[in-house]
Amino acid sequence: MKNTIKIIIIVSILVLINGCYPRMHQTLRDDHFKSINFNNDEKIAVMLTDDGSHTFVYGVSDVEANMTPQTEKTEFYLGSGIIVANKVQASLLNLFSQVEKLNTKNKEKAILLCKQQNVKFLVVPTILHWEDRNTPWSGISDKIEVKIEVFDMILDKMVNSIIFKANNEWATLTDKPPEDLLNGEFNKAIVDMFP
Numbered sequence: 001m002k003n004t005i006k007i008i009i010i011v012s013i014l015v016l017i018n019g020c021y022p023r024m025h026q027t028l029r030d031d032h033f034k035s036i037n038f039n040n041d042e043k044i045a046v047m048l049t050d051d052g053s054h055t056f057v058y059g060v061s062d063v064e065a066n067m068t069p070q071t072e073k074t075e076f077y078l079g080s081g082i083i084v085a086n087k088v089q090a091s092l093l094n095l096f097s098q099v100e101k102l103n104t105k106n107k108e109k110a111i112l113l114c115k116q117q118n119v120k121f122l123v124v125p126t127i128l129h130w131e132d133r134n135t136p137w138s139g140i141s142d143k144i145e146v147k148i149e150v151f152d153m154i155l156d157k158m159v160n161s162i163i164f165k166a167n168n169e170w171a172t173l174t175d176k177p178p179e180d181l182l183n184g185e186f187n188k189a190i191v192d193m194f195p
Helices: 004-019 080-092 106-117 184-189
Strands: 024-029 043-046 052-057 071-077 099-100 121-131 143-152 159-168
Touching: 043 080, 043 106, 052 080, 080 099, 080 121, 080 184, 106 121, 121 159, 143 184, 159 184
Parallel strands: 043 099, 043 121, 052 121
Antiparallel strands: 024 159, 052 071, 121 143, 143 159
8 A cells, every 4th residue: 555655656746746847948949030011912822941969968078087978860851841831831821721731842932832822931040959859758858940931022022031949848757759840839939020
């Protein structure tokens, strides 16, 4: 009976700890840009971004002490670029009735397509950092960093830019993918570019 109570207490504490360490997020805004004036019926397009990657460094660098030299391994997260573009598109559908996802990662090609289709704004997401860790096992958080730029096709210039950074809680019982960090705060950061 006492062992059962101890187990229940330990599990309860772990659940509380898991809830006490929320995701950390930060939105960095470029101060010289102001909010964008828009009409809900204007066309807007989102282009694709390259998939995210992260370079892991193993070993130590103290060669003089005969320690193992550092080695690097780059992990590529296939499909992460499409996931980011889909999340951006879903966020913009809260504001605009016509949000198209362009099937290109080339900004010049995207700009040309937007001008041909009378698109008012082109949204360019870029994955700056994408790191998937086995957090329950290692205690190391997943981390993402995504830059969002908005170009006005009529003015032919960038009119807003943010960088969204997030990492998950370190005390967790489940290993969630980095795209779970593109949650309500990510949606709010994008919507806030068009108040």
